[in-house]
Amino acid sequence: MPSALSLQGLTKRYGTLTAVDRFSLEVERGTVFGLLGPNGAGKTTLIKMLTTTMRPTEGDAYIEGRSVVSAGRRVRELIGVVPQENNLDRYLTARENLVLHARMHGIPSRDYVRSIDELLELTGLAGRRNDFPDTFSGGMQRRLVVARALVHKPRLLFLDEPTTGLDPQSRRALWEHIRTLRSEMTIFLTTHYMDEADSLCDRIVIMDHGKALVDGSATELKSQFAPPHIYELEVKRDAERYEELFRALPVVTSLERDKEAFRIVLKDEESLKLLLDSIRSGDIRKICTVEPSLEQVFLDLTGKAVRE
Ligand SMILES: Nc1ncnc2c1ncn2[C@@H]1O[C@H](COP(=O)(O)OP(=O)(O)O)[C@@H](O)[C@H]1O
Numbered sequence: 260m261p262s263a264l265s266l267q268g269l270t271k272r273y274g275t276l277t278a279v280d281r282f283s284l285e286v287e288r289g290t291v292f293g294l295l296g297p298n299g300a301g302k303t304t305l306i307k308m309l310t311t312t313m314r315p316t317e318g319d320a321y322i323e324g325r326s327v328v329s330a331g332r333r334v335r336e337l338i339g340v341v342p343q344e345n346n347l348d349r350y351l352t353a354r355e356n357l358v359l360h361a362r363m364h365g366i367p368s369r370d371y372v373r374s375i376d377e378l379l380e381l382t383g384l385a386g387r388r389n390d391f392p393d394t395f396s397g398g399m400q401r402r403l404v405v406a407r408a409l410v411h412k413p414r415l416l417f418l419d420e421p422t423t424g425l426d427p428q429s430r431r432a433l434w435e436h437i438r439t440l441r442s443e444m445t446i447f448l449t450t451h452y453m454d455e456a457d458s459l460c461d462r463i464v465i466m467d468h469g470k471a472l473v474d475g476s477a478t479e480l481k482s483q484f485a486p487p488h489i490y491e492l493e494v495k496r497d498a499e500r501y502e503e504l505f506r507a508l509p510v511v512t513s514l515e516r517d518k519e520a521f522r523i524v525l526k527d528e529e530s531l532k533l534l535l536d537s538i539r540s541g542d543i544r545k546i547c548t549v550e551p552s553l554e555q556v557f558l559d560l561t562g563k564a565v566r567e
């Protein structure tokens with residue numbers, strides 16, 4: 260049985276810029292796969308090649324065993340695509356957008372009428388089926404694009420930054436919907452939201468400069484890359500003096516200070532006592548542990564400089 264998705268040395272160059280650099284990857288069926296990376300990392304370029312809207316410079320990729328280079332038509336039947344920019348037809352109603360998509364896939368009307376009604380219901384758009392997309396909120400437009408991508412019952416669904424620009428309620432509603440799909444198809448999404456990847460994805464690859472940096476579940480990445488002994492500490496006075504003091508402690512592996520508040524990474528659990536012993540009693544306002552986050556892993560791997 261072929262993997263849902265297989266990338267073999269997939270490469271895209273724009274002139275001298277290598278946007279995707281000999282990318283290889285296997286994704287098993289039924290996975291919710293998350294591709295993470297800062298702006299400009301190459302995520303959209305990668306998705307465009309996988310969804311046959313852009314030809315690779317080198318290498319190939321296979322969707323359920325079919326080459327995106329030489330079997331594009333068959334690949335397009337197997338996949339559903341939610342592009343980074345909504346590309347709804349604004350002169351068609353919500354329902355007509357879905358009908359047009361069904362016809363473009365050669366589905367006879369006896370087959371699509373019911374499934375389109377169901378999709379409109381599932382995405383909470385049934386009451387607005389005869390309205391034009393321009394009258395929809397961002398979240399509703401996004402849900403309509405997702406519904407449209409599902410009309411022809413794809414085996415693999417691609418979502419390029421599905422929730423960028425949405426308010427927290429709409430993001431969560433869309434997550435819920437994506438979760439209901441996971442039993443029926445393989446899902447490949449890109450995002451730069453760590454919480455999104457953390458809550459939705461079984462497997463995460465963080466990419467930058469066209470290459471994969473790490474690969475694993477959210478839990479694996481956190482335990483592998485984020486330091487486990489992080490503390491937030493606030494003192495009542497003498498912050499500068501304490502900063503000097505903490506920096507001199509060999510058990511402190513990293514330290515950041517913002518006024519009276521410190522973020523301290525310690526070598527191990529036993530180091531905490533040494534740290535506390537160095538503070539005068541009564542000088543501590545607050546101390547707590549910090550759970551390692553995927554965001555920390557991401558920043559450690561891709562740096563803190565702002566991109567594009
Ligand atoms: N059509 C294009 N022509 C030239 N350069 C491009 C083009 N599209 C993207 N790039 C560049 O390729 C790199 C990867 O872009 P992109 O795939 O959009 O990244 P992401 O989706 O991760 O933000 C960026 O440096 C971007 O500026």
Ligand SMILES: [Mg+2]
Pocket residue numbers: 302303304343419420
């Ligand atoms: Mg992008």
